[in-house]
Amino acid sequence: xxxxxxxxxxxxxxxxxxxxxxxxxxxxxxxxxxxxxxxxxxxxxxxxxxxxxxxxxxxxxxxxxxxxxxxxxxxxxxxxxxxxxxxxxxxxxxxxxxxxxxxxxxxxxxxxxxxxxxxxxxxxxxxxxxxxxxxxxxxxxxxxxxxxxxxxxxxxxxxxxxxxxxxxxxxxxxxxxxxxxxxxxxxxxxxxxxxxxxxxxxxxxxxxxxxxxxxxxxxxxxxxxxxxxxxxxxxxxxxxxxxxxxxxxxxxxxxxxxxxxxxxxxxxxxxxxxxxxxxxxxxxxxxxxxxxxxxxxxxxxxxxxxxxxxxxxxxxxxxxxxxxxxxxxxxxxxxxxxxxxxxxxxxxxxxxxxxxxxxxxxxxxxxxxxxxxxxxxxxxxxxxxxxxxxxxx
Amino acid sequence: xxxxxxxxxxxxxxxxxxxxxxxxxxxxxxxxxxxxxxxxxxxxxxxxxxxxxxxxxxxxxxxxxxxxxxxxxxxxxxxxxxxxxxxxxxxxxxxxxxxxxxxxxxxxxxxxxxxxxxxxxxxxxxxxxxxxxxxxxxxxxxxxxxxxxxxxxxxxxxxxxxxxxxxxxxxxxxxxxxxxxxxxxxxxxxxxxxxxxxxxxxxxxxxxxxxxxxxxxxxxxxxxxxxxxxxxxxxxxxxxxxxxxxxxxxxxxxxxxxxxxxxxxxxxxxxxxxxxxxxxxxxxxxxxxxxxxxxxxxxxxxxxxxxxxxxxxxxxxxxxxxxxxxxxxxxxxxxxxxxxxxxxxxxxxxxxxxxxxxxxxxxxxxxxxxxxxxxxxxxxxxxxxxxxxxxxxxxxxxxxxxxxxxxxxxxxxxxxxxxxxxxxxxxxxxxxxxxxxxxxxxxxxxxxxxxxxxxxxxxxxxxxxxxxxxxxxxxxxxxxxxx
Ligand SMILES: [Zn+2]
Numbered sequence: 001x002x003x004x005x006x007x008x009x010x011x012x013x014x015x016x017x018x019x020x021x022x023x024x025x026x027x028x029x030x031x032x033x034x035x036x037x038x039x040x041x042x043x044x045x046x047x048x049x050x051x052x053x054x055x056x057x058x059x060x061x062x063x064x065x066x067x068x069x070x071x072x073x074x075x076x077x078x079x080x081x082x083x084x085x086x087x088x089x090x091x092x093x094x095x096x097x098x099x100x101x102x103x104x105x106x107x108x109x110x111x112x113x114x115x116x117x118x119x120x121x122x123x124x125x126x127x128x129x130x131x132x133x134x135x136x137x138x139x140x141x142x143x144x145x146x147x148x149x150x151x152x153x154x155x156x157x158x159x160x161x162x163x164x165x166x167x168x169x170x171x172x173x174x175x176x177x178x179x180x181x182x183x184x185x186x187x188x189x190x191x192x193x194x195x196x197x198x199x200x201x202x203x204x205x206x207x208x209x210x211x212x213x214x215x216x217x218x219x220x221x222x223x224x225x226x227x228x229x230x231x232x233x234x235x236x237x238x239x240x241x242x243x244x245x246x247x248x249x250x251x252x253x254x255x256x257x258x259x260x261x262x263x264x265x266x267x268x269x270x271x272x273x274x275x276x277x278x279x280x281x282x283x284x285x286x287x288x289x290x291x292x293x294x295x296x297x298x299x300x301x302x303x304x305x306x307x308x309x310x311x312x313x314x315x316x317x318x319x320x321x322x323x324x325x326x327x328x329x330x331x332x333x334x335x336x337x338x339x340x341x342x343x344x345x346x347x348x349x350x351x352x353x354x355x356x357x358x359x360x361x362x363x364x365x366x367x368x369x370x371x372x373x374x375x376x377x378x379x380x381x382x383x384x385x386x387x388x389x390x391x392x393x
Numbered sequence: 394x395x396x397x398x399x400x401x402x403x404x405x406x407x408x409x410x411x412x413x414x415x416x417x418x419x420x421x422x423x424x425x426x427x428x429x430x431x432x433x434x435x436x437x438x439x440x441x442x443x444x445x446x447x448x449x450x451x452x453x454x455x456x457x458x459x460x461x462x463x464x465x466x467x468x469x470x471x472x473x474x475x476x477x478x479x480x481x482x483x484x485x486x487x488x489x490x491x492x493x494x495x496x497x498x499x500x501x502x503x504x505x506x507x508x509x510x511x512x513x514x515x516x517x518x519x520x521x522x523x524x525x526x527x528x529x530x531x532x533x534x535x536x537x538x539x540x541x542x543x544x545x546x547x548x549x550x551x552x553x554x555x556x557x558x559x560x561x562x563x564x565x566x567x568x569x570x571x572x573x574x575x576x577x578x579x580x581x582x583x584x585x586x587x588x589x590x591x592x593x594x595x596x597x598x599x600x601x602x603x604x605x606x607x608x609x610x611x612x613x614x615x616x617x618x619x620x621x622x623x624x625x626x627x628x629x630x631x632x633x634x635x636x637x638x639x640x641x642x643x644x645x646x647x648x649x650x651x652x653x654x655x656x657x658x659x660x661x662x663x664x665x666x667x668x669x670x671x672x673x674x675x676x677x678x679x680x681x682x683x684x685x686x687x688x689x690x691x692x693x694x695x696x697x698x699x700x701x702x703x704x705x706x707x708x709x710x711x712x713x714x715x716x717x718x719x720x721x722x723x724x725x726x727x728x729x730x731x732x733x734x735x736x737x738x739x740x741x742x743x744x745x746x747x748x749x750x751x752x753x754x755x756x757x758x759x760x761x762x763x764x765x766x767x768x769x770x771x772x773x774x775x776x777x778x779x780x781x782x783x784x785x786x787x788x789x790x791x792x793x794x795x796x797x798x799x800x801x802x803x804x805x806x807x808x809x810x811x812x813x814x815x816x817x818x819x820x821x822x823x824x825x826x827x828x829x830x831x832x833x834x835x836x837x838x839x840x841x842x843x844x845x846x847x848x849x850x851x852x853x854x855x856x857x858x859x860x861x862x863x864x865x866x867x868x869x870x871x872x873x874x875x876x
Contacts, residue, residue: 123660132598132722140595140605141627144711144728145689146657146669148593155655156673156687163653163700206668209656209695261673262626262685266653 004246004282010096011234011241011392014043014227015354020190020345023117024221032061032112033069035223043227044238045106050227052077052104054091056111056348058084066110077104081249083257084121085298085379086271088349089387093247095228105229111350112223120219124148138257150298151216153258154381155208157266158301162210164267165316167304169210171323173201175300175335176214176342178328183339186365190218191343215300217341224350226357231392242360245373246282246388250274258381269302272309272377275386279310283388285373287312292359292368293333293375294352297340302380303327310375329366337366349378356389396532399496403489403529403541411484411524415552416464419519424463425455431765431772432456432803435738436815449816454513457819458806460549460558461508462799464520465774474776485526486545490566498540498566505544505563506798507823512557519552527561540567585663589711589728592664597722601628603642606720608727611708614642615676615684624682645686647706648734649676652685656695664711665689666861670698672731692732692758692835694859703734707760732758732835742814745850745874754812754840754854759804761796761860763832769800796830801858801866808838809854809870817872824868834860843869850876 016038018024018031040047047070053063054077063078077098081087088111095107115121147153161167180196183189196214204213234241252270254263263270280286287310295306304318312333313321321327327335338344338355345351356376358364364371378385394402422440429439437444438454445453455463468474470482481487490501514520530542547560585591597605607614616628620637631638657669670690675683690698691707712726736755759765763783770780775797778785786794802822810817830836840856852872858865 124662132596134598134600137596137598137601138627139593140597140601141687143593144595144726145671145687145730146592146662146665147655147671147687147689148657148662149660152655152657152671155657156653156671159655159700160653160673206656206658208658209668261653261687266673 002281004278006097006100006244007246007282008243009100009231010228011231011243012092012226012353012357012389013229013234013237013239013241014039014041014045015225015357016040016042017188017224017347017351017354018112018222020188020220020222020347020351021116022221024114028113028118029061029065029069031114031221031223032066032110032225035112035225036066036070036108036110039108039225039227042239045227048072050106050108051075052095052098052107054079054081054094054098054107054109056080056084056087056091057082058348059111061110061112066108077107081385083379083383085296085348086382086384087378088353089247089376089378089385090249091350092226092228092244092353092387093249093385096244096247099228099230105233107228108225109228109350110223110225111348114221115346116219116221118221122149122151122216122219124152138259142259149208150258151208151211154299154301155211156261157381158210158299161267161301161305165319167301167319169202169212170198171304171319172210172215172300173198173212174322175297175303175327176201178322178325179297179336179340179342181328182334182337182366183343186339186344189339189344190220191339211299211301214342217298217346220345220347222345222347224347224354226350226353234392240361241392242357242389243392244387245285245390246279247386248275248278248282249383249385250278251383255383257383260381267305268315269305269309269380271382271384272306272380272386275377275384276310279375279386279388283373285388289373290333290375291371292337293335294338294340294356294377295335296349296352296377296379297336297342298346298379300342303335306377306380329368334366334368337364337368352376353387356387360389360391400529400531403492406485406489406526407529409485409526411486413521413523414464416520417467419517420455420463420514422453422516425453425459425516428456428459428462428772428803431768432800432807434803434807434810436810438815449818450513452515454515456803456806457510457513458508458799458802458822459514459773460510461522461547461560462773462775463514464522467774468776471776471778484524486524486543489526489529489543493541493543493566497568500538500540500567500569502537502565502567503562503798503826504542504565505561505823505825506802507561507821508802509559509821510557510819513818514557518557520549520557521552522547522549534573535565535567536572537565538567538569538571540565584667585661585665587664587666589664589709590713592711592728594712594722594726597720600630602720604628605726607642607644608708608729609725611727613645613647613686613706613729615645615679617641617643622680624679624684626684626686643679645676645679645684647729649674649686649704651698651700651702651704653700654690654698668695670695672698672704674704674731688729688731690731692760692837693756694837697756697837697839702756704731705734706730707732732760733837736811738811739814742816743874745845745847745852745876748842748845748852748874750842750845752842754808757808757838759836759838761830761832761834761836763794766794766796766800766830766832769803770797773797773799773803775799791829793831796865798826801830804836804838805856805858805866805868805870809840809856809872812840813872813874817874819870819872821871822868824866826866827864828860828862830858830860830865834862836860836865847876850874
């Protein structure tokens with residue numbers, strides 16, 4: 001494996017979002033367009049200059065509708081990434097590859113949904129038609145048994161992690177406490193000024209044991225977009241560039257959608273390990289260079305596993321790494337300074353990339369001193385993606 | 394009449410002794426064998442002449458839980474079958490119960506049953522029993538209603554006058570409709586319908602068809618490469634090891650151990666009873682290869698499931714056919730579930746020194762069917778219609794037929810003596826009765842050692858049998874083990 005040749009040649013130059021709410025009161029398409037326009041305005045780029053789009057396969061707003069809504073005359077790149085929340089950092093990776101290779105000039109990465117007021121992912125897959133494609137048939141081993149939701153899948157990994165590493169529910173709770181502490185400072189967060197204690201976490205009801213309600217991310221209506229272009233163009237735009245120092249996608253041996261239950265060990269996230277290896281090789285950085293990270297937190301247990309996969313601590317030691325405020329502001333490695341998906345909003349990880357950009361720019365509500373290189377990750381337990389953002393020098 | 398006067402009238406019978414009642418027939422080996430078959434107790438000392446002859450008993454004995462079944466009057470005691478001219482029973486309890494019924498306390502529920510065994514019974518013994526009315530409580534408000542507890546003791550002797558054991562039995566006679574019910578939670582949502590036909594249907598296609606055909610045949614098939622013999626799950630059309638597209642299957646025993654598990658509380662969807670215990674199971678090796686499989690669990694409470702717990706498969710015929718003869722998702726569907734593995738009966742009896750206080754017995758889950766209930770009732774010579782006639786059980790306001798107490802005690806005895814081994818001597822079985830055990834609601838037995846006196850070999854095991862309605866029986870089994 002060698003360094004990715006597009007690395008360092010592209011940057012995120014604009015970020016834009018709608019408000020994050022429980023009921024947007026408008027269409028998902030409008031949310032997407034509002035976020036895309038905001039990202040262009042942030043960068044000082046006319047949306048008509050955009051000629052590339054990148055989003056999730058789960059996105060309900062097709063590129064054609066975004067193109068028409070933004071008045072884009074011509075698209076030369078449009079790509080989608082599969083596997084739900086595993087996609088966010090890959091949208092930026094595809095955009096970076098497109099601009100670095102000359103396929104497109106400006107690429108918008110976007111994700112928008114009414115995930116709270118519309119179709120809720122937390123409701124699970126019980127309402128899906130029983131088609132029989134190889135993708136649908138994967139659910140045949142779980143859905144008829146009541147194992148229907150992302151929480152029910154992640155809980156299976158979490159229980160084994162507790163068994164092998166001696167991790168406790170309180171350790172998972174430390175992640176929620178950190179996220180909510182950060183969200184409490186963030187006016188854009190749903191849980192602005194609403195920190196929680198470990199006792200609150202422990203008292204919250206069970207969703208799927210060993211996961212309490214406060215181990216699970218929110219459900220949100222909203223949209224988030226990022227504008228990506230080359231590093232040369234970036235230098236003429238309004239905002240300091242957040243350079244794509246490395247980006248990666250990852251699947252690993254015996255991968256399943258979110259139910260890789262059949263590997264020799266189900267403790268750890270080997271697909272995130274695949275991303276970690278590429279991120280470190282391509283960026284040339286090490287854990288010492290990273291002062292803050294945005295780690296995907298749809299469910300708290302996998303935040304621990306990510307710290308281990310990226311080498312911030314040894315396997316089984318994340319519970320000690322996060323102890324005593326280790327991932328809170330002022331700690332060893334502040335994580336999810338926007339409040340994460342537990343505290344700010346659940347926009348399938350795209351809002352986490354925006355926070356990574358803010359940390360590089362120095363504009364986060366919980367700015368970390370000396371945060372130059374910011375690690376951002378995509379969904380865990382699924383085929384996933386990761387990103388290293390840094391300043392233009 | 395005031396409640397005090399009524400109580401005084403009732404209590405006038407306390408201490409009264411009934412006539413000495415003699416069994417119609419001696420205990421027989423056939424009767425014992427029927428009981429063993431119904432309870433599934435394979436302890437050879439009850440049925441195997443040779444093994445029994447070598448045991449501490451020196452010959453075949455009746456299981457201790459059968460103490461109070463042999464002198465039962467049988468079917469003729471049931472009102473519908475009572476021969477003309479046979480007078481109603483005039484033992485003290487029957488007299489008091491008639492008084493209570495005339496006063497409106499027509500509801501009845503058994504509360505406690507305590508069997509004390511002086512010596513094990515043998516084929517040929519002819520039993521007698523003499524009843525004493527021990528106690529009548531004052532009027533009490535209970536969850537079921539306002540009523541009186543009535544306690545009787547039955548002394549069992551052989552016709553030769555040898556004391557063999559005692560039964561203490563307590564029932565509650567109550568006025569229906571006077572119960573204290575917990576205030577309904579105004580925010581409580583009704584549970585979704587639990588009919589398994591409402592579960593999501595699996596998507597069946599050409600790749601997984603053979604496995605679902607196996608489900609229909611109640612056979613757990615694991616894909617197997619016909620070329621190199623590699624096992625894998627879930628199915629794929631190609632062996633990733635040798636590249637062969639020739640994929641067959643091996644049949645798993647369905648035994649395994651829990652590798653990880655969850656307890657699903659939310660969201661609640663139709664087709665399931667919540668919370669659902671789900672388990673990722675390491676199946677026992679097939680051709681030396683270990684494969685994992687997952688399913689929901691039955692017969693285990695969330696606090697009883699552990700990683701490493703032995704489990705075995707059970708089949709649920711969940712979905713009727715939507716389209717006759719369809720072999721895909723529209724056809725009939727059966728689903729595997731896991732339940733705690735049936736503990737194996739210990740052949741070599743534990744000594745008291747090998748038992749430690751707090752030690753837990755392996756969990757036993759009994760998938761209770763109507764046959765279990767009817768066979769148990771008949772084998773314990775209990776012909777009350779609520780234990781065998783569903784129509785009459787419904788008429789009496791019961792949701793279904795339910796397990797009779799003697800069968801519950803029999804299962805409890807088997808649960809403990811399968812763990813101790815055949816030569817443990819049971820000196821007492823004491824239970825408090827709770828939720829009824831209806832068919833199709835698996836009954837899970839758990840137990841732990843409450844006390845050990847290694848010097849005299851005395852061990853007390855606390856036992857509970859629980860179904861999804863709550864504790865069915867809670868009690869103790871007192872034993873003597875070899876020292
Ligand atoms: Zn092969």
